[in-house]
Amino acid sequence: MAHFPVNHPARPFYRALSGLIGLYILIFGVYGTVVTWGGGLFGRGHDWVLGLRTNLAFALVSVVFGAVLLIGATRRSNLGHYMNLTAGVVFLVTAILMMAVLQTPANFLNFSMSTVIVSMLFGLVLLATGLYDKVGPPDHAHAERGDRRAPVSRTGR
Template sequence: MPHFPVNHPARPLYRALSGLVGLYILIFGVWGVAKTWGDPLFDRGNDWALGLRTNPAFSLASVLFGIVLLIGASRRSNLGHYMNLTAGVVFLVTAVLMMSVLQTDANFLNFSMSTVVVSMIFGLLLLATGLYDKVGPPGHAEAERRGRNHLITGSR
């Protein structure tokens, strides 16, 4: 059974970090939509936004993902926890898949190696924030804290 810390003291920091990732993705997407406006949806051109190669499909997906991440970061419930875990996995899987087709016609999102690296970094950041931003009732968090202290002192 996985263990997720409940009401971690640094939770606001993790939420802010996931919000910054979401904001970057949203700005990248909006900038990319503006730069690629009028191009075919899955264009393999040489359009760049904020240091990452893009096309209209990738830019539109980034706008949607950025909005979703900002909504998740703004919620004080476990919605953000689950959204960050899911988004982290999605970013990591997408990065690996797009890296495997980087030099082929299957690169429909027009990824470059820098886009793969940034996607992996964002995936790891979102996965880490998702691991530490779980919310629970104060009693549950206190019981978990006591259990951790008991395991630490009992193992000596």
């Protein structure tokens, strides 16, 4: 079973970080939708928004994904914890898959290498925030911190 720190002291920082990523993605999506509105849904044009190449489909997905990340960052429950873990994995897998088809007609989201790099970076940051923003009762967090600081017993000596 995986071990996640409970009520980590830097949890507000991690939530703010995931919220900023969600806000960037939402702004990117809204602005990308405005810029690419007249083109095809899966167009392969040269539309760049906030330093990333996009098309209408990618912009619309970004609007939804950014809103979901913002909702997760504003919740004080474990919803944000699970959403950040899931979003981190989704970003990393999407970046790897899109990098594999970057120079082919299968690049239906119109990714560029800069988009792949930003997606990987966001995935790693969201995964890290998901690891440290788990919420639990104070007594559980206190016991978990005590277990972490306890010396390892040496048997056989």
